[in-house]
Amino acid sequence: MNKPTxxxxxxxxxxxxxxxxxxxxxxxxxxxxxxxEAIRILRDEQVHVIVSDQRMPIMQGSELLRVARETxxxxxxxxxxxxxxxxxxxxxxxxxxxxxxxxxxxxxxxVKEVVAQAAAIATSTFATQQSPIAAVIETDKQKLRILxxxxxxxxxxxxxxxxxxxxxxxxxxxxxxxxxxxxxxxVSLVVADLTMDGKSVSYIxxxxxxxxxxxxxxxxxxxxxxxxxxxxxxxxxxxxxxxxPIRNNILARNLEFVIERFHALGNTPALQNRQSVEAxxxxxxxxxxxxxxxxxxxxxxxxxxTQN
Amino acid sequence: MLNDSNALGGIAALIKPIxxxxxxxxxxxxxxxxxxxxxxxxxxxxxxxxxxxVGVISRYRFxxxxxxxxxxxxxxxxxxxxxxxxxxxxxxHDKPLAEAAQYVASNMxxxxxxxxxxxxxxxxxxxxxxxxxxxxxxxxxxxxxxDLNQAYSHLKSSQLALVQSEKMASLGQMVxxxxxxxxxxxxxxxxxxxxxxxxxxxxxxxxAGYEKLIDNLLDExxxxxxxxxxxxxxxxxxxxxxxxxxxxxxxxxxxxxxxxVGEISELVLNLKDFSRMDxxxxxxxxxxxxxxxxxxxxxxxxxxxxxxxxxDLGDLPGITCSPSQLNxxxxxxxxxxxxxxxxxxxxxxxxxxANRGIQISIAxxxxxxxxxxxxxxxxxxxxxxxxxxxTGLGLAISHQIIQKHGGDISVExxxxxxxxxHIHLPVASSAIKPDxxxxxxxxxxxxxxxx
Numbered sequence: 001m002n003k004p005t006x007x008x009x010x011x012x013x014x015x016x017x018x019x020x021x022x023x024x025x026x027x028x029x030x031x032x033x034x035x036x037e038a039i040r041i042l043r044d045e046q047v048h049v050i051v052s053d054q055r056m057p058i059m060q061g062s063e064l065l066r067v068a069r070e071t072x073x074x075x076x077x078x079x080x081x082x083x084x085x086x087x088x089x090x091x092x093x094x095x096x097x098x099x100x101x102x103x104x105x106x107x108x109x110x111v112k113e114v115v116a117q118a119a120a121i122a123t124s125t126f127a128t129q130q131s132p133i134a135a136v137i138e139t140d141k142q143k144l145r146i147l148x149x150x151x152x153x154x155x156x157x158x159x160x161x162x163x164x165x166x167x168x169x170x171x172x173x174x175x176x177x178x179x180x181x182x183x184x185x186x187v188s189l190v191v192a193d194l195t196m197d198g199k200s201v202s203y204i205x206x207x208x209x210x211x212x213x214x215x216x217x218x219x220x221x222x223x224x225x226x227x228x229x230x231x232x233x234x235x236x237x238x239x240x241x242x243x244x245p246i247r248n249n250i251l252a253r254n255l256e257f258v259i260e261r262f263h264a265l266g267n268t269p270a271l272q273n274r275q276s277v278e279a280x281x282x283x284x285x286x287x288x289x290x291x292x293x294x295x296x297x298x299x300x301x302x303x304x305x306t307q308n
Numbered sequence: 309m310l311n312d313s314n315a316l317g318g319i320a321a322l323i324k325p326i327x328x329x330x331x332x333x334x335x336x337x338x339x340x341x342x343x344x345x346x347x348x349x350x351x352x353x354x355x356x357x358x359x360x361x362v363g364v365i366s367r368y369r370f371x372x373x374x375x376x377x378x379x380x381x382x383x384x385x386x387x388x389x390x391x392x393x394x395x396x397x398x399x400x401h402d403k404p405l406a407e408a409a410q411y412v413a414s415n416m417x418x419x420x421x422x423x424x425x426x427x428x429x430x431x432x433x434x435x436x437x438x439x440x441x442x443x444x445x446x447x448x449x450x451x452x453x454x455d456l457n458q459a460y461s462h463l464k465s466s467q468l469a470l471v472q473s474e475k476m477a478s479l480g481q482m483v484x485x486x487x488x489x490x491x492x493x494x495x496x497x498x499x500x501x502x503x504x505x506x507x508x509x510x511x512x513x514x515x516a517g518y519e520k521l522i523d524n525l526l527d528e529x530x531x532x533x534x535x536x537x538x539x540x541x542x543x544x545x546x547x548x549x550x551x552x553x554x555x556x557x558x559x560x561x562x563x564x565x566x567x568x569v570g571e572i573s574e575l576v577l578n579l580k581d582f583s584r585m586d587x588x589x590x591x592x593x594x595x596x597x598x599x600x601x602x603x604x605x606x607x608x609x610x611x612x613x614x615x616x617x618x619x620d621l622g623d624l625p626g627i628t629c630s631p632s633q634l635n636x637x638x639x640x641x642x643x644x645x646x647x648x649x650x651x652x653x654x655x656x657x658x659x660x661x662a663n664r665g666i667q668i669s670i671a672x673x674x675x676x677x678x679x680x681x682x683x684x685x686x687x688x689x690x691x692x693x694x695x696x697x698x699t700g701l702g703l704a705i706s707h708q709i710i711q712k713h714g715g716d717i718s719v720e721x722x723x724x725x726x727x728x729x730h731i732h733l734p735v736a737s738s739a740i741k742p743d744x745x746x747x748x749x750x751x752x753x754x755x756x757x758x759x
Contacts, residue, residue: 014493015492017561018495018496018500018561018564021558022503104491105494108502
């Protein structure tokens with residue numbers, strides 16, 4: 001069997017040499033300090049995973065990953081960075097659509113695990129011969145249901161206005177109501193602020209994504225905390241992080257894009273896996289998520305029985 | 309500012325409602341009144357006609373008149389109107405204390421023989437004792453002083469807090485920079501150790517296989533079959549791993565690891581260098597070393613803004629100074645310069661020895677400082693950065709530090725092409741008192757230091 005190919009990009013050669021040895025046995029490892037060279041490799045070879053540094057002289061990592069997304073959509077994208085500034089983190093979500101955001105100095109065992117997972121996912125994407133961003137034919141489109149979690153009604157109104165009759169928009173203004181809605185049915189898209197009534201609701205987003213990887217999550221917030229954003233990337237695979245207040249045309253553009261992505265992932269588990277999440281680490285969130293998850297399992301298994 | 313709102317404020321509180329006398333009352337009757345216990349503590353009696361005060365008769369004046377020879381017989385029946393002093397000293401009841409005190413003090417006669425009269429809408433309401441007025445005044449002054457003292461200490465503590473926050477801000481920036489600098493070598497060093505450990509285990513398995521094979525070969529009792537099985541096993545192990553290749557690569561990783569650990573120790577040494585203040589406040593130092601130290605610490609910021617650093621450091625004599633404070637000044641100037649140059653600027657640092665002093669020039673190719681701002685850049689709290697991004701104390705503190713070292717700092721700037729700071733530090737170390745440099749946190753409000 002052919003070894004999967006991983007491409008490592010960092011402006012520090014010692015980091016490249018070190019990582020190369022870490023992956024030496026299981027992979028075909030390509031390394032480069034030059035982002036342009038990296039793009040060439042992505043174009044000419046089948047690369048399963050790209051691991052890039054963020055701050056590099058020629059090109060920022062998030063920018064390189066954005067190009068990678070276009071050049072080789074099946075390649076899984078991972079950012080490995082020592083910096084955690086907000087701008088770069090937001091770009092890594094919105095432009096790079098990274099699978100994982102990892103921090104330096106890294107834990108070798110964890111990084112190996114993440115890369116192995118990403119490589120396996122990419123292998124199955126390549127096997128399906130289906131582009132993860134290709135649009136699906138109109139008839140295959142599922143009915144859209146969008147949950148807006150925000151104390152402020154204007155977000156829900158804006159979403160409703162943009163999508164008109166194309167989607168059922170449900171507005172939740174508190175945590176409990178949001179959980180009840182999610183327990184009753186699948187939703188295609190969650191548009192959420194990170195706090196409701198002053199309380200963090202990140203755990204709901206993380207749990208939903210665990211429960212149904214097809215659900216796409218857009219975070220719409222004025223909240224500015226890089227470490228929480230990094231958690232949301234890794235543990236909820238949020239697809240967009242948009243700062244509040246947001247202009248309607250920007251929201252519209254992003255909604256259209258994410259809806260497209262939702263349809264593209266469809267019911268193909270191999271593609272849905274591309275957005276699989278890491279386990280929740282924070283003990284309190286873990287507990288909250290655990291009880292919400294068991295509620296989902298209990299109610300949803302029953303409803304699917306009655307539906308059948 | 310005087311506080312008029314409390315009871316001490318007006319003079320109403322001082323009113324002594326002494327019964328007044330008519331101007332027609334006789335001198336004899338006044339004599340009786342003065343010996344009356346009810347009037348024992350008044351200096352004077354108010355003379356009032358139709359409610360309006362027209363004069364006072366003081367004990368002093370009364371005695372003067374009354375004790376003259378035959379005065380009792382001559383004047384006893386005559387009205388007091390003829391003897392009183394008029395017009396009297398009158399103060400309205402709602403006059404603020406300070407104004408009343410000022411008025412009374414400038415109009416009263418010496419020695420103090422009379423009280424003053426207090427009126428409401430021009431009508432007599434009572435008299436006031438000058439002594440009471442002075443006591444009330446003193447009380448108020450004391451309270452004002454307390455208020456001022458309190459305000460002063462508030463101001464002082466918030467100033468200290470600001471200086472502290474400026475320190476913390478630059479410290480925070482520095483720490484973030486250093487953390488990142490350490491992050492990179494730490495990343496690969498850690499990883500190399502894990503890789504090395506893994507390889508060590510593989511080599512261990514391999515050696516165990518070889519040893520077993522050799523044991524088997526040396527053992528005469530072992531049959532051929534077992535030996536060939538063992539040989540096959542070892543051959544398979546060998547084929548599956550590219551051990552020689554990996555060991556070769558590992559050599560490289562060891563070299564990298566040693567290099568990385570060296571980098572980390574150098575960074576730690578730099579930090580120690582930079583913060584020498586915590587141990588020795590003043591010592592003989594080569595300013596070039598301070599500049600290098602600040603450049604090392606600021607390397608990350610300079611790199612972030614893509615700044616090219618050009619050094620032209622001349623031979624300098626050592627000077628007595630607080631190296632950590634000078635480091636702070638240099639780091640502040642370097643950081644400002646980096647921030648003023650948005651991308652690919654040049655920072656030129658020159659030092660030379662001239663005019664019995666050390667000359668330092670720090671020039672950037674940044675956007676420059678507008679002429680209307682130039683005169684104010686050393687002022688405390690002056691900043692052109694958005695609220696919350698700068699305390700406006702960086703250059704004020706730098707200015708203070710240089711002054712404490714007996715030197716001076718000046719600036720010239722051409723908007724659009726760059727800014728140049730010039731620092732002069734005297735070599736004569738005797739000019740500087742070490743204990744002065746030791747004193748904590750330079751005062752941004754005191755620009756002029758007197759020695």
